[in-house]
Amino acid sequence: MFSFLFSPMFFQLLDDDVSFPDPTLAEEDGLLAVGGDLSLERLLVAYSNGIFPWFSEGEPILWYSPHQRCVIYPEQIKISKSMKKVLKEEVFQVTIDQAFKEVIQNCAQMPRKGQDGTWITDDMQKAYINLHEKGFAHSIEVWQQDKLVGGLYGILINKVFCGESMFSRVSNASKTALIYLTNLNIELIDCQLPNDHLLSLGAEMIDRETYLKMLQKV
Template identity: 40%
Template sequence: MPLTFPTPSAARDDLDGLLLLGGQPTVENLVAAYSQGIFPWPVDGWPLAWFCPPRRGILRLARLHVGRSLARAQRQSPWRISFDTAFGQVMRACQAQPRPGQAGTWITPQLVRGYEALHAAGYAHSVEVWEDNTLVGGLYGVAVRGVFAGESMFHCQPNASKLAVLALAEHLRARGASFFDIQQLTPHMAVLGSEEVSRDEFLALLAAEQGVGRQLF
């Protein structure tokens, strides 16, 4: 049975924006969630948890910052970048990526199955960075109603995930997007010019972007 989500403004600030517990990451539920600015985030010992946090990380494409060393790495990179050619491989590499301060990963087998179904339905997408035929970096996320939400990234070589972000930013900007959702601001993304906004500001940006009706992929 499909989930009915509470309005995001009802999210619990004291629980990082928790809105709902339960349900499955089906295509129908994931599309309904992302269209409202909600995403699943498994918590140990809980049913599947759905959040719309009080503070939201975004990258405004007009404010993308590319430092000198990253610009040089982009110009000189021998790597090949592709889109949507190895979604499952990217997601599993993100799942296996060590995270400082984390004992495991939030990318559960249940979520892998759910997002792979979402990819097959045309809503989830990946960016791949290749060294010959070896995947050395990438990211994946969800595009619903003209807004892209980044989920996770990984790298096996320095700057590989950042080059994936730059490729994604160029792709989205060429299609008229003004920002993409990164959910949580991290030092890795802050270097690229990402910022944190309130839930209300994020939801206003989301509604404005959705109103244009862009096709991102």
């Protein structure tokens, strides 16, 4: 018996069960389900099945599973000549998991293009900080003269890094974080949705089936 309710447009999750419907049942825009909570258990089930939350303050929790996924294969990252110079001159210092809370707070202050306000609500921040404290979410921090100037955060499922957001206070800081990420022991970076910046760095689109196979590969 299904542990969620169905409407003609989406699945309504029940509060007392963390399961999700089949991701292939998502709407054309990727919307799969509404409701539930941001508990550690539900978030891990979601990401393990290629599903992520994306909603704004005041909205119910919306869960997405896009038909096409924007990803970066680490070995195919594109690094421009100018960026290679930045890396060679060691303009920045990079750390891992040293300032997760600060990274997510900075990301929340920078809304996505075309959006008012932030989708990284206070509840979202608390949920991902909890994931980090339990060892599931990770951050990469970029520093310049001991000041945090860029970074990114996401969840690691097997060898897929499910990137959530990144920020940059100075030119090339977020690029540095992403390039650093490609040198770690991961096989795929999930960028969720495409934009010109990611595509210029070598991101490409793959179908959901291919993505899920990578996600479930041990």
